[in-house]
Amino acid sequence: MTLSASRVSWSAGGVDILKEVSLTVETGEFLGIIGPNGSGKTSLMSLISGIRKPKRGEVLLDGFPIGTLGRRTVAQRLALVEQQAETGERITARQAVELGRTPYLGTLSPWSPEDDEIVEAALENVDMAHLADRLWHTLSGGERQRLHIARALAQQSKILLLDEPTNHLDIGHQISLLDLVRRQDLTVVAALHDLNHAAMFCDRIAVMQAGRLVALGRPREVLTVERIRTVFGIEVEVEHDFDGSCSIRYRARRPRPLAAIAAAGV
Amino acid sequence: MSRVLTQAGRTGTGRVGAALAALVILFAALWMGAAIGETAIPFKTVAQTVANRLWNAGYPLAPIDEGIIWSYRLSRAVVAASCGAALALSGAVLQSLLRNPLADPYILGISAGASTGAVSVAILGVGAGMLTLPLGAFIGALVAFVLVSLLAVKAGRGTAAIILAGVAGSQLFNALTSFIVTKAATAEQARGIMFWLLGNLSGVRWPDAWLAVPATLLGLVVCLWHARPLDAFTFGSESAASLGISVRRTYFALVGVSAMMTAVMVSIVGSIGFVGLVIPHAARMLVGVRHGVLLPAAALIGAVFMILADILSRVLIPGQVLPIGVITALVGAPAFALILGQRRDRA
Ligand SMILES: Nc1ncnc2c1ncn2[C@@H]1O[C@H](COP(=O)(O)OP(=O)(O)OP(=O)(O)O)[C@@H](O)[C@H]1O
Ligand SMILES: [Mg+2]
Numbered sequence: 001m002t003l004s005a006s007r008v009s010w011s012a013g014g015v016d017i018l019k020e021v022s023l024t025v026e027t028g029e030f031l032g033i034i035g036p037n038g039s040g041k042t043s044l045m046s047l048i049s050g051i052r053k054p055k056r057g058e059v060l061l062d063g064f065p066i067g068t069l070g071r072r073t074v075a076q077r078l079a080l081v082e083q084q085a086e087t088g089e090r091i092t093a094r095q096a097v098e099l100g101r102t103p104y105l106g107t108l109s110p111w112s113p114e115d116d117e118i119v120e121a122a123l124e125n126v127d128m129a130h131l132a133d134r135l136w137h138t139l140s141g142g143e144r145q146r147l148h149i150a151r152a153l154a155q156q157s158k159i160l161l162l163d164e165p166t167n168h169l170d171i172g173h174q175i176s177l178l179d180l181v182r183r184q185d186l187t188v189v190a191a192l193h194d195l196n197h198a199a200m201f202c203d204r205i206a207v208m209q210a211g212r213l214v215a216l217g218r219p220r221e222v223l224t225v226e227r228i229r230t231v232f233g234i235e236v237e238v239e240h241d242f243d244g245s246c247s248i249r250y251r252a253r254r255p256r257p258l259a260a261i262a263a264a265g266v
Numbered sequence: 267m268s269r270v271l272t273q274a275g276r277t278g279t280g281r282v283g284a285a286l287a288a289l290v291i292l293f294a295a296l297w298m299g300a301a302i303g304e305t306a307i308p309f310k311t312v313a314q315t316v317a318n319r320l321w322n323a324g325y326p327l328a329p330i331d332e333g334i335i336w337s338y339r340l341s342r343a344v345v346a347a348s349c350g351a352a353l354a355l356s357g358a359v360l361q362s363l364l365r366n367p368l369a370d371p372y373i374l375g376i377s378a379g380a381s382t383g384a385v386s387v388a389i390l391g392v393g394a395g396m397l398t399l400p401l402g403a404f405i406g407a408l409v410a411f412v413l414v415s416l417l418a419v420k421a422g423r424g425t426a427a428i429i430l431a432g433v434a435g436s437q438l439f440n441a442l443t444s445f446i447v448t449k450a451a452t453a454e455q456a457r458g459i460m461f462w463l464l465g466n467l468s469g470v471r472w473p474d475a476w477l478a479v480p481a482t483l484l485g486l487v488v489c490l491w492h493a494r495p496l497d498a499f500t501f502g503s504e505s506a507a508s509l510g511i512s513v514r515r516t517y518f519a520l521v522g523v524s525a526m527m528t529a530v531m532v533s534i535v536g537s538i539g540f541v542g543l544v545i546p547h548a549a550r551m552l553v554g555v556r557h558g559v560l561l562p563a564a565a566l567i568g569a570v571f572m573i574l575a576d577i578l579s580r581v582l583i584p585g586q587v588l589p590i591g592v593i594t595a596l597v598g599a600p601a602f603a604l605i606l607g608q609r610r611d612r613a
Binding site for chain 2 (some may be wrong): 049050051070071072073074075076079080082085086087088089090091095096100102103105106155168264
């Protein structure tokens with residue numbers, strides 16, 4: 001299972017949104033995509049998932065241009081969790097996860113007990129089995145997000161594309177979800193906002209800025225003080241641990257006024 | 267309940283059982299449609315008439331009873347059933363596809379176009395006697411649908427575009443209809459057209475049924491074939507695409523078949539409101555949102571509802587037939603309010 005984009009460009013409404021992005025996803029890796037709002041993370045995801053066609057360049061899945069593979073074939077190899085996906089339908093949590101089996105079902109291959117098992121396992125996996133019969137609109141944002149992940153897991157593809165998967169999650173669930181995804185034997189591409197999560201979980205990080213891929217590499221190569229300043233416009237300190245990992249401490253742009261510190265009594 | 271039904275819907279025996287039950291209910295409703303009316307005819311006579319006509323059973327019956335049942339009421343009940351099923355199916359499909367609970371078959375501008383087609387033939391004499399009123403309506407419906415589709419494509423991607431285009435198209439064609447009626451019609455013609463526009467089954471005979479029934483069956487098959495793709499639209503078209511659905515193909519097939527069914531029905535019976543809007547919601551409340559179960563349920567409920575509405579329209583005011591559209595709106599509007607209330611309570 002290999003996925004790569006070579007010099008893909010995409011534009012909408014006359015504006016160039018992605019400019020000549022090339023990226024090869026290594027089998028089994030956890031690749032993070034970071035970048036400010038509007039830098040093109042979601043657009044890149046929809047190109048490499050084959051939902052949108054690039055204006056120039058091409059996306060290859062297992063050596064074939066993704067547009068030439070059928071949608072069903074693509075869905076069996078690659079699952080996508082969108083940044084936002086809501087519904088007004090009165091579906092239950094379990095039914096939402098069952099949708100993940102769609103690429104395998106057809107007139108000749110109807111729903112089977114095996115599908116039930118896969119769905120059940122996916123629900124267990126994200127710790128949602130106890131809420132399986134709840135209606136969608138009664139669930140919290142984080143619970144819905146976990147169900148989206150479970151749906152993607154039920155799709156049993158080797159590649160998982162996650163667009164801000166930790167949206168809405170509390171810090172405990174953020175970490176445990178990324179951990180869970182990491183533990184699966186899958187190739188993962190995830191757009192992330194938290195640089196520390198990217199540093200902790202990613203094998204490699206791709207940095208997007210204004211539609212271009214501006215850096216790609218191991219977390220400690222990519223997450224440097226200068227790059228974070230130029231891309232995000234913030235000051236940080238980067239601490240390198242002896243095991244090769246790194247962590248980021250954000251600094252306020254301006255020191256707090258003395259009056260505020262005095263008022264707080266510290 | 268919906269979970270039980272879901273499970274039943276997945277086992278072969280459950281499915282056969284449900285299909286049989288649905289047929290029994292449908293035939294019972296047709297039977298009622300034939301028996302009940304201004305002159306009540308015993309149920310037994312209805313059965314004997316059908317036996318006479320279909321298998322030459324040779325029961326001695328009063329020719330007038332047999333005539334009323336066969337040529338008048340039964341054909342009418344069959345058309346009512348197809349029409350109800352077709353409108354409910356189209357409504358259910360469009361609501362899911364466009365992800366809009368207010369979508370109904372007429373949202374595509376079809377009924378407005380049909381009206382314009384009908385008045386062009388009836389009042390302006392377009393087609394110089396070559397076109398009948400239903401044929402004019404059908405052509406009008408198709409023209410409107412093509413126009414709305416072009417407008418939607420121009421207006422851009424997304425489901426809002428087609429709804430906005432439909433609203434614009436409807437307004438345009440309704441205005442055209444009013445223009446033609448006020449400009450050219452005699453009072454008598456205007457009254458007739460009003461009656462037709464409100465939807466009515468009184469002129470319906472067997473040839474209409476031979477058009478309505480196949481259209482509905484074809485629609486039912488196409489919709490059921492797409493039941494699972496429709497499920498996949500729950501979280502929107504991009505999500506459907508990522509689940510392996512060819513979004514565009516599904517769109518064309520389902521919008522096309524809905525337009526076809528609606529155009530046929532409007533051309534036969536005029537535009538009957540609320541059925542395509544309310545019945546799918548009622549069906550969702552009863553059997554849940556999975557389309558493999560929802561679509562047949564909506565079709566059945568729509569069919570039965572229309573037969574009952576037709577009976578009501580014939581017996582409510584003795585000696586006078588109300589347009590069936592009046593009945594469906596009178597029942598449908600409060601029902602819709604009720605459903606909206608329920609949705610909120612449970613939300
Ligand atoms: N269909 C579209 N039409 C016009 N502009 C678009 C379209 N889709 C995206 N854009 C624009 O392209 C840019 C990149 O959008 P994208 O959603 O890829 O950003 P992102 O990196 O995912 O941002 P975020 O962190 O906010 O999710 C934005 O400026 C956005 O406004
Ligand atoms: Mg995004």
